[in-house]
Amino acid sequence: MSTSPPSGAGGGVPPARKDVDVADTPQPEADANWWRGAVIYQVYPRSFADSNGDGTGDLAGVRSRLPYLAELGVNALWFNPWYPSPMADGGYDVADYRDIDPMFGTLAEAEKLISEALALGIRTIIDIVPNHVSAAHPWFREALAAGPGSPARERFWFRPGRGEHGELPPNNWPSQFGGPAWTRTTNTDGTPGDWFLNLFDSEQPDLNWNHPDVRAEHEDVLRFWFDRGAGGVRIDSAAMVTKDPLLPDLTDDPAAPHPYVDRDDLHDIYRSWRRIADSYPGARILVGEVWMPDAERFARYLRPDEMHTAFNFDFLSCPWEPERLRISIDTTLAAHEPVGAPATWVLCNHDVTRTVTRYGREDTGFDFATKAFGIPTDLAKGTRRARAAALLTLALPGSVYLYQGEELGLPEVEDIPVERLQDPMYLRGGGSDPGRDGCRVPIPWSGTTPPFGFSPAGAAEPWLPQPADWAARTAELQSGDPDSMLALYRSAIGSRAAEPGLGDGPFTWLDTPATVLAFRRTPGFVCAVNLGPDPVALPPHTAVLLASGPLTAEQTLPQDTAVWLRS
Template identity: 85%
Template sequence: MADTPQPEADENWWRGAVIYQVYPRSFADSNGDGTGDLAGVRSRLPYLSALGVGALWFSPWYPSPMADGGYDVADYRDIDPAFGTLAEAEKLISEALALGIRTIIDIVPNHVSAVHPWFREALAAGPGSAARERFWFRPGRGEHGELPPNNWPSQFGGPAWTRTTNPDGTPGDWFLNLFDSEQPDLNWNHPEVRAEHEDILRFWFDRGAGGVRIDSAAMVAKDPALPDLPDPSAGADAVLADHPYVDRDDLHGIYRNWRRIADSYDGARILVGEVWLPDAERFARYLRPDEMHTAFNFDFLACPWEPARLRTSIDTTLAAHAPVSAPATWVLCNHDVTRTVTRYGRADTGFDFATKAFGVPTDLALGTRRARAAALLTLALPGSLYLYQGEELGLPEVEDIPRDQLQDPMYLRSGGTDPGRDGCRVPLPWAGTATPFGFSPEGSAAPWLPQPADWSARTAELQAADPDSMLSLYRAALGARAAEPALGDGPMDWLDSSPEVLAFRRGGDFLCVVNLAGSPADLPAHSAVLLASGDLTDDGRLPSDTAVWLRA
């Protein structure tokens, strides 16, 4: 297939883009089976265009047994039948491009599904076979090989190893799975693994994809010796030093090759890394001019709603990106994280997988007020922004899904102690007063996860008609951002303010002020109020947990 033209010649579109994450299973269902699909997304492209986003990032849409929400990929060159067909994906990419919206697809290089042809071949071929060299098969430790080959933990709980069964029924070798046991890790020292993924990039770029998001990008390469991790009591620095599978130096050669492929296409096809690293300098190495274009800013996402912590996160982020001239990215939530309005209504407003629990009290009115302010804050900061579907509707985390309907392996592998991530993946409410709220046609199968009855007050249709809704705020903010030359990529300067107020200037005369104090704050001198996340006081001051855009 020929290289598909991108919608405009701007090679730097990604430096200040607003990118909307689509979780296909939960966005819009066209055929009534209770599962979102690509035809549903195509039907909502006018909504996304009116919202004002510049690109769509799709969580995995490939054939998959869905052991981990599609991140267990069985075939990278096709579409899961639940979502549609490859032809449907090509239409979606093309129709979105016609509206000036690019498509970013998700690549999962660390592992494949256990039903992927390569892994099936490896199991059938047996110990010592060439087919098994694409993965990490090892004999176990202990007298009878009954112990895992090392002490690595799975990201979902338990050991990162699963034992196979030999054809005669006896226990066999173990294989590495840093995530679910249905997600065997690939061996990136193997040339076929590298060549396969480079070909997958070309396959989707040829079909018009504007970029790829790289899942677990810092975990792909492993120390071939597979050594034990140091005891955690040795301290974080000891654990991270020469880590056997996080942030290994040979990753950079992989991504330089990917960048050369991306740069061979017209229209700035971009690489976006999911890179969780505490060391800002090591993080920035992935953003050198010949590697990834951008990476997710998890430090800001996990940051509590506290002025000093937020300011430090912003400064640290910008300082880390400056030496490599890469734009920062800002994100408040995604398909893995407790939704913003719920998180910001809690006593602990930060995010940490280790502290997620059932039954944490939240004040949704407070969380919503803060989420509205955070929207204006993030949209005014330098760089690009990721917006997770439903964030523009102010959807809360759904925390009362019946436990027998929860599907996330994080919940299942924890023995039910971790609530998992299903609460932020509930299908969107589009219109109407009862489930499925326009997610599916009337008379359809029930949505794959149940929607709360009170979402009738949060539908896109209702909010579009309400000038004070979260959706109206986002539409106004994205429109103003697009029209404001100072916003997007570029410099910013902090203004003098009290410690509990974040105030900064973009360009010559655009100001953003966010009040995190417990009482109203004075505004700097200005000629106009461009947009506010809530009403100002009668005397023109900025209330607590409120943000405003001003013309200086």
């Protein structure tokens, strides 16, 4: 809660409308360092806002909610893939990088969205998936039709199988979604054919980045979207793109180089991409999805001639424990310091259990290997911690990513009927893994019954069902409540923009008890978070700027509460 009415708390949710008026607003292109301290909002288009009533979110729906995003105060929007796709993996199986899937709209609609958002001071970051394409992509269709040994197949990884009759995969690599990372083809005469590599779903054949066509195609795609005003690209599975051409088996030898993760030849690719980004006015940024436990190897992707930033998965997966969080923050900042890159902070995304649910569990960390059905959750505790974590992340140096619905305190939806689940993690895992659909349920905007303003009246049921109790979590309802999660985020993001020392910049820990994280960002700003069971005294200060929950009667900081102070 705020010690005074939060800025924007009473602004409400502007009604959805077909168009957004674009005034002659100065374009933000001149700020070449905008990305170093930006608040970036992740939009999962299928679940954000449905304008035409088909139960699926679309770009017109996003355009109608741009005033809401501007009032929230974000600097950029990152869109999960919006391209034509069979949707075998939520759009990460791309069939055409130069168009928009009809379920989301048209290319003209995307161009309007980029332009209208920019007029409100909000840049657009698009998703690029360089590791693979869809099995429906023209290149892969050509490769299948051309047959074994054809030049068209050289853009992918086709290989004969092992075993007497080629019945075994070419090597022992596993798919990220379970099972082998190889799928066998069928020849035109009906006999079993070669195998192709798919590190993800069988509908996502891996590209061969040793082929010049693959490199040239992706460079052209970057230019295509930068020409249309995109402010940057997020690079999916950025450390898995190139492969050892010998395709050796994975081994248990820790000294052996990995055949497809973090290979040195990746860096030439991203250097070429950086040269393209730097050739455009303003800062067009490259953001990497890089899961990398080795801090020195991680930092290589952020050298001045490669990516601008990369996602911080160590912090995202870190449990709500003071020492672990302190180590994660220190490790992150130390990894970025030698290359001069800003850190990024994120609590949740479209692949991860939502924050209020995760923080309400006994195990508050995140690991795909331990995801399961039926884990007990204390949502009240998780919400308190999520509120405190919001102030913690927004006060740390660098940029912050906010996944849609986090500002509403949405929990993971864990009772989706099995027949409605669509995630290949669930489908390929034989039902043992609940998958990621629970964090992808459509946003509740208004009203007391589903679809809660996500779709217009009389629309088809949303593609994933919304819980009935989300009536208490709609953006409309929270806009009128100064103590809501939405009011907290609006106030915190607004204060962050107004505080000259927040965003990118210096950081100093304060001497506190082990259960407290407290740090100074400037001589006039302190953030403190109490993760211990007992209330603690506030650090020396002249005023309380913002708190994630009420202080005690003695003006001490309770458990699972964060506070911003003027010092």
